[in-house]
Amino acid sequence: MKAVYQEVRGKEGLRIGAFDDPRPVTGDAVMKVKAGGVNRIDLYMRDVGKGITHELPLVLGVDGAGEIVEAPEGSGLKAGDEVVLYPMAYCGRCAACNRGDHPNCIKFDIAGETRHGTFAEYIAMPAKCFVPKPDTISWQAAATLPVAYLTAWRMMFGKDALKPAETALIVGVGGGVSSACLQMAKMIGARAIVTSSSAGKLKAAQALGADHGINYRDEKVARRVMELTGGAGVDMVIDNVGEASWGDSLRSLRAGGRVVTCGATTGGHPSADIQRLFARQIAVYGSTLGSIAEFRQLIDVVARGNIAPIIDNTYPMDDIAEAFERMEQGEQTGKLVVEIDC
Numbered sequence: 001m002k003a004v005y006q007e008v009r010g011k012e013g014l015r016i017g018a019f020d021d022p023r024p025v026t027g028d029a030v031m032k033v034k035a036g037g038v039n040r041i042d043l044y045m046r047d048v049g050k051g052i053t054h055e056l057p058l059v060l061g062v063d064g065a066g067e068i069v070e071a072p073e074g075s076g077l078k079a080g081d082e083v084v085l086y087p088m089a090y091c092g093r094c095a096a097c098n099r100g101d102h103p104n105c106i107k108f109d110i111a112g113e114t115r116h117g118t119f120a121e122y123i124a125m126p127a128k129c130f131v132p133k134p135d136t137i138s139w140q141a142a143a144t145l146p147v148a149y150l151t152a153w154r155m156m157f158g159k160d161a162l163k164p165a166e167t168a169l170i171v172g173v174g175g176g177v178s179s180a181c182l183q184m185a186k187m188i189g190a191r192a193i194v195t196s197s198s199a200g201k202l203k204a205a206q207a208l209g210a211d212h213g214i215n216y217r218d219e220k221v222a223r224r225v226m227e228l229t230g231g232a233g234v235d236m237v238i239d240n241v242g243e244a245s246w247g248d249s250l251r252s253l254r255a256g257g258r259v260v261t262c263g264a265t266t267g268g269h270p271s272a273d274i275q276r277l278f279a280r281q282i283a284v285y286g287s288t289l290g291s292i293a294e295f296r297q298l299i300d301v302v303a304r305g306n307i308a309p310i311i312d313n314t315y316p317m318d319d320i321a322e323a324f325e326r327m328e329q330g331e332q333t334g335k336l337v338v339e340i341d342c
């Protein structure tokens, strides 16, 4: 089959060409991939891969949607079923899996990280990882859901859900997860304040319903947030930026507020500001992906048209390096999608 794979680390190690067909093991189904979404983790797998154990070559791609071509008996799947991939092959036996908390499974594989991924004509994954794709969701939109939208869903609604009467601060709007968080905040009618260094991204966010945009190049974020909230601070901060924004994120919260993170693109070791954490009783928690149940909730909301995934651009498989480049430069608003067979 044709695939995008990493032969050695680095840009020059990216290959597009013939790769062995997937070899399904017991319980696996095989999906013919229609579209895949690009994520920051793809760049990490391309360039670094540290801490993730899979020897190269590795087919990249965590996000994907497509059509079942082969399914085990009794799996409920059959050839021709249109599906979205839940990218985490969870064990199904540990305590976390038993309580439906799949992202905290103790023994899992993730497509495009610890097993071959979605930027290929075919992928084999456990049958339980394929969730039906409603007709009202396009292949391109479906391909954006497994990573960015699912991650955003769990951040917004998974632990201490954002409520309609609350205000969220979304740091560094423009990327896939932060744009999705903005859409979800507005979906429930909450107030959303967003930050960016780009006037274009702030404008795009306002078109998506952001109530206020703060350009952090020109304005002091925490001070401006306090002005906008009558000195109270926001209820929830969504921060995937990390070191560069962390201080402002903590200072923008109301007492008893929470900051949720799923990434640290500018670094992972900001000042913890522990005095502020306890004095103002701030909760800090991390989030990654979501459970199968959360994935189904998300797909249902998208199918009903309550959230329309934002697609910045689409690329044929042969031009995937361009998509990676756009992500690396942080130029995108929303998701970059690779069309494999659609």
Ligand SMILES: [Zn+2]
Pocket: 090, 091, 092, 093, 094, 095, 096, 097, 104, 105, 106, 107
């Ligand atoms: Zn498990």
